[in-house]
Every structure is written in structure tokens, then in C-alpha cells.
Amino acid sequence: MWLNIRHLLFLILVTTAWAQNSKMLATKQLLARLREAPRGYDPQIRPPAADWEPTEVQVQAYIRDLNVDDVTMTVTYELIFRMMWNDSRLTYNAAQGVDYVTLLDPDLVWLPDAFFRDGAVMQHSSIHPETYIRVFHDTRVLYSTRVTVKAKCSMSLQAFPHDGQECGFSVASYGYTTDDLVLTPSRSDPVQVSKATHLEGYLVDAPAMHSFTSHTSTGEYSDVQVSVRLHRVFAPHLLTCYLPTLLLVLVAWSAFLLPSDSFLPRLLLSLLPLLALVLLAKINQVPTPTIPYVSAHAIFTGAAACVLLLTLLQVVFFGRGGEDAIGKVKDQKVAGGDGVVMVMRGLLRDKAALSRAATITTYIFFLAVYFLAYCA
Template sequence: MGTGHYFWAIFYFTSLCSASLANNAKINFREKEKKVLDQILGAGKYDARIRPSGINGTDGPAVVRVNIFVRSISKIDDVTMEYSVQLTFREQWTDERLKFDDIQGRLKYLTLTEANRVWMPDLFFSNEKEGHFHNIIMPNVYIRIFPNGSVLYSIRISLTLACPMNLKLYPLDRQICSLRMASYGWTTNDLVFLWKEGDPVQVVKNLHLPRFTLEKFLTDYCNSKTNTGEYSCLKVDLLFKREFSYYLIQIYIPCCMLVIVSWVSFWLDQGAVPARVSLGVTTLLTMATQTSGINASLPPVSYTKAIDVWTGVCLTFVFGALLEFALVNYASRSDMHKENMKKKRRDLEQASLDAASDLLDTDSNATFAMKPLVRHPGDPLALEKLRQCEVHMQPPKRPSCCKTWLSKFPTRSKRIDVISRITFPLVFALFNLVYWSTYLFREEEDEVPLAFV
């Protein structure tokens, strides 16, 4: 066997020995991690019922720093006034009793999955309605203990939280939904919650909500005082802006179309009674159904919302178009009655003229008295002629443009239709101008969510 073969055999044997030593070192390293856990959490050495000491081992309150990561916001419900959120919740504090030797930096931290092994802050979500942990495939929770005694607790949870809303500007509103966290039993003399310095709240980048946009979020403190003492509290205010495009397409444009369709009745003939009645009733029922559907998706609040003003005015316009036809129908029958009366009067005058002519023909041979050449001042014929002269002497009155234009339509019913064709669109346009200028450019009122203690 040559020298080269000896060299490769020695190299191979050395590699096997190195790998075996490395595996033994890893095994020993894991064994040391177990020994450290037994050392700091062994029976009679650590009591999870006792809170940690204050800063630098003092007897002051334990300080717990909190930060959260918002993973998703699944829904914001206007009817129940609540929202659902999934987040990763983290707490970090220092427990001097959990210090250990990091074996020259090789042991960075210890990991636990049982929260009852160490002392935990008694934090709870004060405006929570429902909540649950995530246990698929394993419980989504861990505890890390660092060599200096720092403890990091992280868990993934889903919460349904109360969100009191002010819907006066709905659907042009903004809502503030809060996430409140407080200590349940430890007062500020024993436990203080603080936001983690730097970036205490993170939000997933691709957060998408169907009808809202998360504009911004603010962190603050909300300590509460009760009969049993003062308790530390943290809160996050999430500012949501409602997406208006959905309501523009689903509510505002259809309502405008219904109002405009109701105006078609003004252009139909006055005698088309079935067509005008069916058009008015159909648009009125459709508008009422639209209003009922909108109100069904909202809570029954005691104040007037912006959408109530819109639907109420649109319903009034549709109802006004139906009443306009009733007025036109009444005016049309009145015009027909007047026309019949005029016709009867003309027939009577014609009959009287025919009778007078017959009388003149029969008395053509009678003698007539001589008429005087000069009439007395009290003579009725003289007074009538005097009045006619005075009328001709007066300057003629100049008719107005509106009267001249309306004189083209001899009947009152036709005039009502023509006036409605102009008045209804003008008034509706004026309402739109006032409505949108009021609600679009109105500054949002400061809405402070209700406090939950």
C-alpha cells in the first residue's frame, strides 16, 4: 500500500472522529439546556405566584413592555358595532430569578411552551366580546427566557372587540375602533404596562378590508381608577375610513335613477291615466323597498344619518311626482267642466240670437218710435261708450315673459305639467348641491370611543 493510501485513510478516520465529537458536543449542549431549565425552574427554586421585582431589583412595580402585530382584520360590523382582528401579541419583562449562564454566548435563550411555568402578567382585553387561541397544529404560543432574566411571551389570538360608532355621517363617515389592554388584579403599585419603544404596533402590509380603509393608528395610555385602586392600561386607536364607492354604486346612483324615472310622468299625455299611475306607484314602491333594505343593514339609532336624509328626500320627490299627477288629473277634469259650461253658454247665446232674429222678422211692419239725437248724461249707452273710450286711452300693459310663455298652454293641467318639468329637476339639483357640500366638506367631529373599564 502506497503512502497516498495511508494519507487518505488517516484523513477519513480524523473526519469521522471530528463528526462524532461534534455530535457529542451538541448532545451535551442540549443536556446543558435541560440542566439550566431544571436549575432555574426546579421544584423549590422558583415560585410563579410571586411577581418579579422592579427595575434594577427594587421593590417598585414590575414593568411589562407590550407590542402587537396586526395580522388581519376580518370584518367591521355596523349593526352589532364590533370588529374582528387577528394579531400576534407580545409581552416582555425582566425576572431577576431567571438569570442563567449562557455558556460563553452559545446559549442565546431558553424556550418554553407552558405559560404556567413562570409568572405571567394578568393582562386582559377590556373591550373584548369573544376571543380564542390558535391550536393548529400546536398551540401558537412560546416563552423565551434570555440569560439576563428577560422573558418574552408571544401568542397568536383572534378577538372580536366592541367598537362604538357614530353613524351621523354614514356612509361618509370615519370610525375609531379601539383595542384596550389592562391589568385585571395588579394595581400600578405592583404592575405597569408600557408600550415597547420604537415601533409598538405593526400592521401587515397587504391588509385589505372590503368596505373600509385603515388610515392610521395611534397608541396611548388609558389608566383607570376604581374603588380597588388604579390599574395600568394601554390602548390602540384604529382610524377607519369607509369606502364610499360601494355606496355610490349601490345606493346613490339607483336612487337618482328612480327619481328621474318618476319625472317621465310629466311628459306623458294627461289622458294616459293607467300609464302615469302605474309609473308613479312602481317608482314609489321601488324607492320604499330600497330604503327598507338600507335600514335593515344598520342599527336602529335615535339620530338621523346622512343616508336617511338622502333616501327621505328621494322618496319625497317620487311621492311628489305621484301627487302631481293627481293634481293634473283634477285640473284636467276642471278644465273639461269649464269647457262644457262655455259650450252650453255659447249654445244658449246662439239660441237667443236666433229667437231675436225671428222676432224682428215678424215685427218688421211695426212702427218704431223716433230715437232722440242727443242722449241724456244718465243714458246707459252713453256710459258704456265712455268707458270704452277710457279703456282705449289707457296705455297697454306689457305682458311678462312667464305669462306669455304659459299662454301657449291654454289648460291649467298642461301648465302644471310644464311647470313640473322645470321645477322638479331644479329643486333636486339644488338639494344635491346642498347635500354634497354639507357632508363632503364637513369637518369630522371628534369622536371619542366609550371607555371600557
């Protein structure tokens, strides 16, 4: 039994050493072909294609992390960017077990002239530039690099904080027209987002990639567009702004439940929520760009401020300084409690009740329309 185990371990060691030696030999053979001069491989010439067809380059993006800046309307993507194509000139004798050869110098082979059309790019580098080339035994070539792309995102903040944004970036051929090179999304998982990605304030929807062509004065060029759908998380705004605002309105309305002769408590209950709303808006002010339209957040806060101001005016006008004062003046002018004065005081009380009912009903109707429009 022990003899069989030793034979098995020896066989594994021999197989592993043979595979490593085979990959090393294949790498040396490919490097010799690439560095052969003057009739060797020319990285300035694109790979030949059948019937003079353009070279097809498949594009793939793996998003490791992303960050959204609402103020500057930019999104920063940290991603692994890959391109794959066929180059029939890159052949080598692949022994069994050698699927590909890895090269760390991408300048040795022809590379597509792809560039990020609408973003600033930073190439990552630690000990070496984080880039490699893999040449498979069937002449497929894989280019992979780690970059950070900062791209503009045209955001529409009219529905903020119930909004969702469509952001992304595009990759295009800089010099080769569609007659020579065509960029297409990878046939398998063209865009992936890392599960470890944590984007504060947003949820990332399933990304997508599609190809298109752009026309300029110098020709027609191939492009691919990476799109990422971002949904803003409403829960933080609900807890820090919306619920406190609704509670302040309810506190102000509680002044209507006090007797009309309790003028000072009613005044404080209606005045303090208005001041608290101003302070709350200042504390919870969200950094946003200067926009030429009104956002949903501003509409909600403005409506609450109007309701609190109306509540304060109703307390002042129909309180002791309003309803009772007017009644006393009329009682002094008309001796014996004229019935006309009593009718006028009754009408005044009815106006107060109607005004309060109208304010409460209108605000409840506004809330229903607001949340149906933005949250349904």
C-alpha cells in the first residue's frame, strides 16, 4: 500500500514538472518568434483576417468598485478591462497541458487602439504595471489591465431622493475605422460587478454593454457602451428628513387641540416646529449640484414649511389675539350682548374650523399625490 502511494506521489511530481517545463518552452518559443528580426512579428500591423474582413475585438469589463459624486456628476469606476481577438501569427508548439502563454510586456504584440471616450483614465501599477497578455494555443489573444476611469454622468435630479441614474462609459477605436477593426461585447458576461462592491447611497442594477458606431469627419469608428443603472437608497432620507418633518407637522397641529384661551402654549406648539424644520433642513442638507429646476426633496420640504407657517398664522389670528379680542371689542361696543355679535363670533369660529380643516385636508392630499408620483 505504501509503495503504491509513493508511486502515485512520484507520478504527480513528474507530471507537474513536465507541465511547467512545457509551458516554459512554449513561452521561450513564442518570445523568440516575437523578437525575431527583421522578418519576425510586426506589432504595428493588425492581425490578418479572412477575406479582408475587419479584426473583431471582444470587450469585457469587470467592475471591482465604483463611487458616485452627486456634486460634480461623475462616477469613478475601478475595473478590470479585457479585450480578446485572434492573431494567427502567434503560433507555438503547445504540448499537452499548455493552454496559454502569459506575457507581461504588452508592447510585444499588436494591440487594439481602444480608448475611453468620455473619461479620465489612471493605469494601476504596483511592482509592475498591472497588465498582461495571454496567448492561447488556438491563437486567441487576451489583453487584461486594471484601470480607474472617472466619467461624467448626466444626472436628472428632479425626482431626488427617489431617483435612479443611468451612468456608464464608452470605449472606442481611436485610429482604426470600421473597415479595419470592430469592437463588440464579449459573448460571455460582457459586464460584471463584484459582489464585494459597496456603493454608499445607491443600489447597482444589472449592467449592460452594447455596440454602436460613431461618425466623424475622418471616418466611421466602432464603439461599445457600458451602462450601469444606479438606484438611490431612500431609507436614509426617510429616517433623517421625511419622518421628522411629518412629526413636526403633527406637533404643530396639536396646537388646535388646546383651548382657545391657552394662547401662549398654542403659539409655542406652532412656532417651534417651524424653527425646528429650518434647523433640520440645515443639518440634513445634502450636497447637490446647482440645478435649474426644483427637486422632489425641495417640494416636500417647501410644502411642509408652508403648512407650518399657515398653522402659525391660524393660531395667531384665531387665537386670543384674534377671535377672543375681536369678540371682546364687539361686546364692549354693543351693550347687552347683541345677537349680531354672537352670530359674528360664531362665524369666526366656523372660519377657524374651516381653515384648519382645509389646511389638514390639503396637506394630506398633497402627501398622497407626492408618494404616488415618486414612490409608486
